[in-house]
Amino acid sequence: MKLNINLTQYRKSEILAAITIGFVAIIVLNLFYIQIVRHDYYKQQAYDEQVAKFILPAKRGEIYARDGTDVIPLVLNEPVYIAYADPQQVKDKEELIDTMNSIAGGNMIKDYKTGLDNKKLRYVVLARGLKYDQAELLKKKNIPGIGLTASDRRVYPEGSLAAQLLGYVNDEGKGQYGAEEALNERLKGVNGKLQAVTDVRRIPLTVSERDISIPAQDGDNLVLSVDRNIQSYAEKALKQGLDKVKATKGSVVIMDPNTGRIMAMANYPTYDPAKYNEVEDYGIFQNGIVSDPYEAGSVIKTLSMGAGLDSGAVNVNTTFNNRGYVQVDDRKISNVEEDPINANATMTDVLHYSLNTGVVYILQQMGGGKVNLQARNKFYDYFHNHYRFGEKTGVEQAGESKGIIIPPTDEQGNNVRYANMAFGQGMDVTMMQVAAAFSSTINGGTFYKPTIITGTTNDGDKVKAQAPKIVKKNVLKANTSKDLRDMIVKGRQLGALGGKDRPGFVVGGKTGTSQIIDPKTGEYTDANSIGSYLGFGGNQTPQYVIMVQVKDSKAAGYAGTTAAGPIFGDISNWLIDYLKITPN
Amino acid sequence: MSDRNNNTFISRRENAWRRNQNTTKFEHSTKLGPVSHTVLVAMMVAVLGLIYLTQVTKTSSYGYAIETLNTRKDELGAKKSELQVESARLKSLQKIQSSEVAANLTQPASTDYIR
Numbered sequence A: 001m002k003l004n005i006n007l008t009q010y011r012k013s014e015i016l017a018a019i020t021i022g023f024v025a026i027i028v029l030n031l032f033y034i035q036i037v038r039h040d041y042y043k044q045q046a047y048d049e050q051v052a053k054f055i056l057p058a059k060r061g062e063i064y065a066r067d068g069t070d071v072i073p074l075v076l077n078e079p080v081y082i083a084y085a086d087p088q089q090v091k092d093k094e095e096l097i098d099t100m101n102s103i104a105g106g107n108m109i110k111d112y113k114t115g116l117d118n119k120k121l122r123y124v125v126l127a128r129g130l131k132y133d134q135a136e137l138l139k140k141k142n143i144p145g146i147g148l149t150a151s152d153r154r155v156y157p158e159g160s161l162a163a164q165l166l167g168y169v170n171d172e173g174k175g176q177y178g179a180e181e182a183l184n185e186r187l188k189g190v191n192g193k194l195q196a197v198t199d200v201r202r203i204p205l206t207v208s209e210r211d212i213s214i215p216a217q218d219g220d221n222l223v224l225s226v227d228r229n230i231q232s233y234a235e236k237a238l239k240q241g242l243d244k245v246k247a248t249k250g251s252v253v254i255m256d257p258n259t260g261r262i263m264a265m266a267n268y269p270t271y272d273p274a275k276y277n278e279v280e281d282y283g284i285f286q287n288g289i290v291s292d293p294y295e296a297g298s299v300i301k302t303l304s305m306g307a308g309l310d311s312g313a314v315n316v317n318t319t320f321n322n323r324g325y326v327q328v329d330d331r332k333i334s335n336v337e338e339d340p341i342n343a344n345a346t347m348t349d350v351l352h353y354s355l356n357t358g359v360v361y362i363l364q365q366m367g368g369g370k371v372n373l374q375a376r377n378k379f380y381d382y383f384h385n386h387y388r389f390g391e392k393t394g395v396e397q398a399g400e401s402k403g404i405i406i407p408p409t410d411e412q413g414n415n416v417r418y419a420n421m422a423f424g425q426g427m428d429v430t431m432m433q434v435a436a437a438f439s440s441t442i443n444g445g446t447f448y449k450p451t452i453i454t455g456t457t458n459d460g461d462k463v464k465a466q467a468p469k470i471v472k473k474n475v476l477k478a479n480t481s482k483d484l485r486d487m488i489v490k491g492r493q494l495g496a497l498g499g500k501d502r503p504g505f506v507v508g509g510k511t512g513t514s515q516i517i518d519p520k521t522g523e524y525t526d527a528n529s530i531g532s533y534l535g536f537g538g539n540q541t542p543q544y545v546i547m548v549q550v551k552d553s554k555a556a557g558y559a560g561t562t563a564a565g566p567i568f569g570d571i572s573n574w575l576i577d578y579l580k581i582t583p584n
Numbered sequence B: 001m002s003d004r005n006n007n008t009f010i011s012r013r014e015n016a017w018r019r020n021q022n023t024t025k026f027e028h029s030t031k032l033g034p035v036s037h038t039v040l041v042a043m044m045v046a047v048l049g050l051i052y053l054t055q056v057t058k059t060s061s062y063g064y065a066i067e068t069l070n071t072r073k074d075e076l077g078a079k080k081s082e083l084q085v086e087s088a089r090l091k092s093l094q095k096i097q098s099s100e101v102a103a104n105l106t107q108p109a110s111t112d113y114i115r
Helices: A012-037 A039-050 A094-103 A112-117 A132-141 A178-182 A185-187 A228-244 A274-278 A297-311 A347-352 A355-368 A373-386 A415-421 A430-442 A477-495 A559-578 B002-005 B034-090 B093-097
Strands: A050-058 A063-067 A070-085 A123-129 A146-155 A192-198 A212-214 A222-227 A249-255 A262-268 A319-322 A324-329 A331-334 A344-347 A453-455 A461-465 A468-471 A506-515 A523-536 A542-551
Touching: A012 A070, A039 A050, A039 A192, A063 A228, A070 A132, A070 A222, A070 B002, A070 B034, A094 A112, A094 A123, A094 A132, A112 A123, A123 A132, A132 A146, A132 A324, A132 B034, A146 A212, A146 A274, A146 B034, A178 A185, A212 A559, A222 A228, A228 A249, A228 A262, A228 A542, A228 A559, A228 B093, A249 A430, A249 A559, A274 A430, A297 A355, A297 A373, A297 A430, A297 A477, A297 A506, A297 A523, A297 A559, A319 A355, A324 A355, A324 A415, A324 A461, A331 A355, A331 A415, A344 A347, A347 A355, A347 A477, A355 A415, A373 A415, A430 A523, A430 A542, A477 A506, A506 A559, A523 A559, A542 A559
Parallel strands: A063 A222
Antiparallel strands: A050 A192, A063 A070, A070 A123, A070 A146, A192 A212, A222 A262, A222 A453, A249 A262, A249 A542, A319 A344, A324 A331, A453 A461, A506 A523, A523 A542
C-alpha cells in the first residue's frame, strides 16, 4: 500500500500548522511521560538532590556540686571555634596571616603556615579554641578561604578540684575516667535530626511534607553530692599531710553514713582536667579510691569486731588471754612487739591496741573455739554478704574494682588466710568498699549504695533530688551497731590521736598499717607500707565517715598512726564546724 | 407577555420563582466565543498559578526566617554560655580565697553553742 499525499493541495500555512502541532504533540507526549508516567521517579531524584540531612548535636550535661545548700558549677560547656583555611581559596596569604594573628593570637596552631603553602590541601587548621567574640570578628573580616567550625569545650571553673572524681571528655566527645565515663550515657544526651529541602546555600526550607525534624535531647545536668568546700579542704589537708611525712601518694573519701552520699573524694597527685592531654602518667587519671584494691590492714578490725558481736561469738564484756601471739595451723600470728600481753584483754583493747590476736580470737569463737570451716563460713558470710566485699559498690565512677575475697571453699581460703583476713590482710578491698561497709556498721545497720549524685537540675538552681538507695538492711543488728560505735569511740579516745578531737563530739576511728608483699621475697615487709585511717564523727548520730590512705610515708612509726591519723583528725575537726554539728 | 420579555428591568419581586406565577429570564445581547473562553481559562490558570507560587514562596520564606532565628538563638546561647563560665570562674573557690575579703577574715577563737 502506497501512501500518496499531495502536499501541493495544502496551503503553506496549513503545512506549518501541522508541523507545529506535531512538534507540540511530541513535546506534550514527552512531558506527559516525564511528569505523569515517570512522576514518582523524577520526584524522588529531585528530592534526593535538594534534600540535606543535618545532625542537631545534643548539649552534654553539665556537672554541679554543692556549696552548703547552694548549687555551684563544676563542669560547664563553652562554645569554641576552630578556624581553618582552604589554601586553594586563599587569595592573599599575608592578609590572612596578619588578620589571624591580630584576632586569634595565642590560639594559633604552630605550623599552620606550612599547610597554607600546600595548595593540594583543602583544610588547614589555623587556630583552635577561639571564643565567640573572636569568631564573630573573623566572620566580619570576610577573608576568602577562611572558615569556622563550632563545637563545645568542657570548662572547669574550679580548676583541678575533684579531678579524678570528674574525669574528662576527650576530643571525640566521649567521657573518660571518673563520672564523665561512668555517666557518659546520661551526660551525652541524644542527637536530633533535621532532614529538609535546602536552597543552594544549604539553608533548610519548609516546603516538603517529607521534612523530618527531631529535636536533640540534651544530656542530664547532674548535681553531685560532693560539697566543694569539703572537697577543697580534703584535698588541702591530704596534700599538707602527705608533705609532712614525705609521702608520694594518698587518698581521702568522706561520706554521709546515713545516706551513702559522697561528700568528697580526694586523690594526690592530681591533674587539671582542662589540660588532660599534658598528663604523662595515665595512672593519675584513675580514682584510686574505687579502682585500687589493697590489703587495708587493721582498719578492718572494726568490721571483724562487728561480725563477732553480731554473730554472738563475742560481746562487749568478753575478755581473752592475749599471749601476744596465736597459732593457726602451721603459722604463728603475732601482735606488734609493743602491744601489752594481758590475760584479760577486753574487746575494746582489741581495737585500742589493734590486737591481731584479738580478732583471730573472734574468728575462733565463730568456729566454736578454733579457726575452722564453720568460722570461715560465718566470717565470709559477713564480709561478702553483709559488707559486700568482692562486689562493686555501684558508685558512679569508671573503673571500679570489686576487689578480691577468697571464699572458704576455695583451696586458698584456708584457716591461715582467714586469720589474716580478720586483721585486713589476705584480701583486697577498695577504700570505697571499706567506707561503705563501715558506714553500714555504725549507722544502725543499713547499707546504702554509695553515690556521688544528689539529683538533677535544669537551670543550675532547682534540684530534683534523688533518694538514697538502700542495698541491705540489718547488716548488723541496731544494738550491735551502737555497741560497736561506742567501742570504736573508746578505742580512739584511749589513743593519742583522740586527744586532739574537739571536746563534746563523738569521734571514733581505727588505724591500719598494711604490710606490702615484697615482690623479690614474696613475703610481707615493713619497708614499704600503706597507712590507713577509718573513722566517723558527729553527735548522737554519726554525721560523717572519713577514710584516709597514705602510701610511701617516710615518717617513723606506723603509717596509719603517724601519716593517715593526723589527716583524719584535721578534716574531722574542720567538718564539725563546717557541718554545724551540735555537741552532745 | 411578549412585551414583558423585552423589558430590560424586572423587579426582584417579579423575578422571584413562585408557584403559579410567570417567570422571566434575562439574556445578554452579547455572547462569548471560543477564543474568549480560552483566554479567560488561561487567565484563571495564570492567576491560580500565581497564587500557588506566592504560597510556595511564602512557605519557603519561613525557612529563612527559622534559619535566621536559629542563628540568633545559637549566638545568644553561645554568649550566655560564655557569661556563665565567666561568672562561675569569678565565683570559684580560688578567686574567693585570693580575694581581699577572704584575706581579712580571721579564725574564731572559740565556738559557743546555744541550746
